[in-house]
Amino acid sequence: MGVTIHFQGTLKNAKMVYALVDELIDISKSMNWHWDVIDEDWSKPSTAKLSKESDVTEIVGHLSLKGISINLHPDCEPLSLFFNSTGRLTNPMSILLGQDVKKRKQDDYSFVKTQFAPPEVHITIVKLLKYLKQRYMPDLNVIDEGEYWQSEDKEKLIKKIAFLNDKMAEISVILSEMAVEAIEKSCEKLAAILEERLKKML
Helix, strand or coil, X not given: CCCEEEXXXXXXXXXXXXXXXXXXXXXXXXXXXXXXXXXXXXXXXXXXXXXXXXXXEEEECCCCCEEEEEECXXXXXXXXXXXXXXXXXXXXXHHHXXXXXXXXXXXXXXXXXXXXXXXXXXXXXXXXHHHHHHHCCCCXXXXXXXXXXXXXXXXXHHHHHHHHHHHHHHHHHHHHHHHHHCCCCCHHHHHHHHHHHHHHHC
């Protein structure tokens, strides 16, 4: 739950990934953003998998992707732009989950949650995606839960973020109260109580 930007698209030419990454590194340097680059061999099949050691889960192996991940703000998820050998934006989780991206490309969105960052971060990401659409990915499709992509209305975005923050705070209170009830109720009863309280809240 929270304001998220979902996006999918394909580079005009897969080799443009190098120019895109170089340009985003330059932008990141000028904005003091941290970035990480992936430049893996597209000719090798993916061997990536999730590995968990202690409390840390990480991706190990070969993803067969190229691209960049940018951290714009500590309260925002990284903006990840990773491409497969056809130049298509690819969410690493779809590879890890074994999805056939060619068959399910309509469902394969990359995403970045901006809910807890300042609205300006959300706006910056949207403007960056609009630029990438114009220069590199004419078919870029964006679903913006903050509606800024469509409207460029900052006030609407701020209201949407505030509304969701309020609702998440209410849910947090409900879950805290239910933690006490959990001692004496079954999972099924707790699920029914939660559903009923959420209906009243919304």
